[in-house]
Amino acid sequence: MTRSFLPITTIAIFILFLWYCLSIVLNSSWAYDRAARNSQTLTFKELVHDTWSQKKPKLPAPHQVFSEMWETTFNKKVTSKRSLVYHTWITLSGTIAGFLFGTILGIVLALAIVHDRATDLSIMPWIITSQAIPILALAPMIIVVLGSMGFTGLLPKAVISMYLSFFPIVVGMVKGLRSPEILEIDQMKTWSATKTQILWYLRIPRSIPYLFTSLKLGIAASLVGAIVGELPSGAISGLGARMLAGSYYGQTIKIWSALFAAAILAATLVTLIGLIQKIISKRMMLQV
Amino acid sequence: MPSENMISAKSISLRFDTEDSVVNALQNVSINISRGEFVSFIGPSGCGKTTFLRIIADLERPTEGEIEVNGMTPEEARRARAYGYVFQAPGLYPWRTIAANVRLPLEIMKYSKAEINERIQRVLSLVELNGFEKKFPWQLSGGMQQRVSIARALSFDADILLMDEPFGALDEIVRDHLNLQLLKLWLKTNKTICFVTHSIPEAVYLSTKIVVMSPRPGRIIDVIDSALPKQRPLEIRDTKPFIEIAQRVREGLRKGQSYD
Numbered sequence: 312m313t314r315s316f317l318p319i320t321t322i323a324i325f326i327l328f329l330w331y332c333l334s335i336v337l338n339s340s341w342a343y344d345r346a347a348r349n350s351q352t353l354t355f356k357e358l359v360h361d362t363w364s365q366k367k368p369k370l371p372a373p374h375q376v377f378s379e380m381w382e383t384t385f386n387k388k389v390t391s392k393r394s395l396v397y398h399t400w401i402t403l404s405g406t407i408a409g410f411l412f413g414t415i416l417g418i419v420l421a422l423a424i425v426h427d428r429a430t431d432l433s434i435m436p437w438i439i440t441s442q443a444i445p446i447l448a449l450a451p452m453i454i455v456v457l458g459s460m461g462f463t464g465l466l467p468k469a470v471i472s473m474y475l476s477f478f479p480i481v482v483g484m485v486k487g488l489r490s491p492e493i494l495e496i497d498q499m500k501t502w503s504a505t506k507t508q509i510l511w512y513l514r515i516p517r518s519i520p521y522l523f524t525s526l527k528l529g530i531a532a533s534l535v536g537a538i539v540g541e542l543p544s545g546a547i548s549g550l551g552a553r554m555l556a557g558s559y560y561g562q563t564i565k566i567w568s569a570l571f572a573a574a575i576l577a578a579t580l581v582t583l584i585g586l587i588q589k590i591i592s593k594r595m596m597l598q599v
Numbered sequence: 600m601p602s603e604n605m606i607s608a609k610s611i612s613l614r615f616d617t618e619d620s621v622v623n624a625l626q627n628v629s630i631n632i633s634r635g636e637f638v639s640f641i642g643p644s645g646c647g648k649t650t651f652l653r654i655i656a657d658l659e660r661p662t663e664g665e666i667e668v669n670g671m672t673p674e675e676a677r678r679a680r681a682y683g684y685v686f687q688a689p690g691l692y693p694w695r696t697i698a699a700n701v702r703l704p705l706e707i708m709k710y711s712k713a714e715i716n717e718r719i720q721r722v723l724s725l726v727e728l729n730g731f732e733k734k735f736p737w738q739l740s741g742g743m744q745q746r747v748s749i750a751r752a753l754s755f756d757a758d759i760l761l762m763d764e765p766f767g768a769l770d771e772i773v774r775d776h777l778n779l780q781l782l783k784l785w786l787k788t789n790k791t792i793c794f795v796t797h798s799i800p801e802a803v804y805l806s807t808k809i810v811v812m813s814p815r816p817g818r819i820i821d822v823i824d825s826a827l828p829k830q831r832p833l834e835i836r837d838t839k840p841f842i843e844i845a846q847r848v849r850e851g852l853r854k855g856q857s858y859d
């Protein structure tokens with residue numbers, strides 16, 4: 312932690328610097344145009360000041376984004392449509408629901424695949440095909456179909472989220488459940504263990520490290536799914552909806568703050584799973 | 600009804616057909632092992648010792664020949680839990696304590712809770728590991744881990760114990776100690792033991808019968824019935840009968856090589 316502090320800070324400062332420079336460059340034409348309309352000329356100082364404080368900049372400056380995030384996080388009621396916490400919560404609930412469905416589906420499929428060779432051969436190609444279809448094409452259809460059945464809001468989002476997240480879980484769990492060595496399987500055979508006993512006593516414990524790696528990928532995919540699910544639905548809440556609304560009205564500061572909220576959410580969720588992994592691995596005496 | 604012949608193999612052959620070659624792992628192997636014997640299989644690596652043990656255990660099927668284990672086919676014997684198998688590596692589960700590792704086959708075989716606990720105590724004391732129940736495998740030395748593995752193989756009271764170079768990875772001092780222990784354990788439990796080893800002194804010290812094998816194709820060169828007494832202090836290794844048997848084993852191994 313302390314060892315990585317310096318390099319990470321260095322990179323962060325570098326990115327901030329680059330970002331400030333870019334926002335001067337990208338927002339300057341608008342500043343110059345306005346000055347020309349008012350028959351003014353801009354000093355460099357005035358230019359910088361203008362480009363870092365426009366209301367609808369092409370690229371908002373970092374402090375604009377962070378003050379917007381601060382404002383919409385701490386100075387709004389969390390139940391308000393203008394609160395970032397509210398929108399984050401909406402997206403989070405879709406993410407978690409989709410992640411839970413995806414994890415269950417992924418584990419069930421992996422068990423079926425490992426248990427039975429025929430299932431492996433018949434299901435696996437479909438699973439791989441499913442991930443070849445771009446989610447952006449599929450998402451509106453899922454929303455329309457579920458909407459026509461009367462399902463709106465959380466469920467369609469969760470379904471899209473599940474669609475993205477079950478895949479890393481299946482792949483990781485199949486690998487994990489097949490990770491016991493031949494010696495370990497032979498040993499089980501010498502005890503005449505049933506398939507179910509081999510699964511329960513050997514395959515499942517051995518798959519735990521693989522499961523956690525998959526869960527980290529899965530939760531990130533779930534979040535993407537939930538946001539994508541908020542884009543085409545005409546939804547008015549959620550980080551995805553906020554990004555879309557921001558882009559309709561050219562409110563770039565809003566888009567960026569939603570983007571950062573999503574990134575922070577993703578990092579938090581992945582870290583959380585990492586923590587649970589550490590605790591369980593320590594208890595199970597497995598190397599992380 | 601228990602048969603006097605615990606294991607009887609008649610003209611066993613096993614060929615491994617792999618993509619690029621055919622290996623005659625065993626050719627025309629016949630042997631009779633009586634109840635209560637301690638049989639060592641010795642020979643250079645690749646002569647089919649492991650393969651023969653695996654055939655007894657129903658982990659491989661012979662291509663030709665017939666084999667009976669306690670009057671049954673190997674598969675029936677495996678299902679009847681007629682043998683305990685000790686592999687070269689201890690194969691303990693790192694997430695289970697020592698007691699829980701010994702408990703594993705008992706849980707699989709659905710013994711009652713009370714009986715499981717009683718048996719764990721009994722077999723751990725057989726290998727002199729009482730008091731280590733709550734430890735995890737990584738807290739034990741290699742020799743102790745292998746003893747846990749033996750305890751586990753003993754826990755369900757199989758009549759036969761199959762051991763594939765169980766002490767191969769251990770140093771000589773630990774090995775001497777474990778040999779002594781194993782002999783005591785055999786006298787106490789009266790099991791039939793099939794023991795694979797690379798070491799001539801180990802084979803002679805432990806066995807009532809020594810099977811000398813040679814590779815390509817794997818076959819039996821000599822079967823030596825040892826006349827050493829059942830009670831064997833370590834010093835017996837310096838006596839004349841011991842040295843004579845060791846010489847005969849060495850000769851057999853040499854003869855096997857000259858066939859190449």
Ligand SMILES: Nc1ncnc2c1ncn2[C@@H]1O[C@H](COP(=O)(O)OP(=O)(O)O)[C@@H](O)[C@H]1O
Pocket residue numbers: 615616617622623624643644645646647648649650651817
């Ligand atoms: N599953 C297998 N497939 C192909 N060849 C094998 C297999 N198992 C063992 N063999 C070959 O059979 C021969 C005997 O092996 P093994 O019984 O392990 O010998 P040992 O235990 O005496 O060292 C060796 O040549 C080995 O390479």
Ligand SMILES: [Mg+2]
Pocket residue numbers: 648649650763
């Ligand atoms: Mg071997």
